Amino acid sequence: MLEGIRGYMMERVVIKYNMLHGSTDELCPRIRKRLEKEKEFARLCVSRQSHNMRCEVKMGAEGYIVDLTSKECSCGYWQLSGLPCCHAVSAISHLRKNPDDYVHPFLPSSECGGVLQGGAALS
Numbered sequence: 001m002l003e004g005i006r007g008y009m010m011e012r013v014v015i016k017y018n019m020l021h022g023s024t025d026e027l028c029p030r031i032r033k034r035l036e037k038e039k040e041f042a043r044l045c046v047s048r049q050s051h052n053m054r055c056e057v058k059m060g061a062e063g064y065i066v067d068l069t070s071k072e073c074s075c076g077y078w079q080l081s082g083l084p085c086c087h088a089v090s091a092i093s094h095l096r097k098n099p100d101d102y103v104h105p106f107l108p109s110s111e112c113g114g115v116l117q118g119g120a121a122l123s
């Protein structure tokens, strides 16, 4: 049974490595998918610049304050996850910046392909 699990994990690492190796994206596919989902929700938001790198974002009846300098949103999602929430994405786009540049560097990037390659080599 353990041999089966080991074989499954080995194949999974190779599949993930091949998926990352062929990608030219700076973000790993899982993070890219989540960011694209936030971009879709950001279409429902209306942003207004209130200060240099600060915006007030309205989503329905709710209002949020987004600060791009400190990478914070009053909803708290950005600070907790490291990934800009839909409010932050709306504010970033309003200020004509790229949301990809505001993803926290601790989140997996395409550079983690090297880690997977090392793991596959050990098997």
Ligand SMILES: [Zn+2]
Pocket: 064, 073, 074, 075, 076, 077, 078, 085, 086, 087, 088
């Ligand atoms: Zn938010």
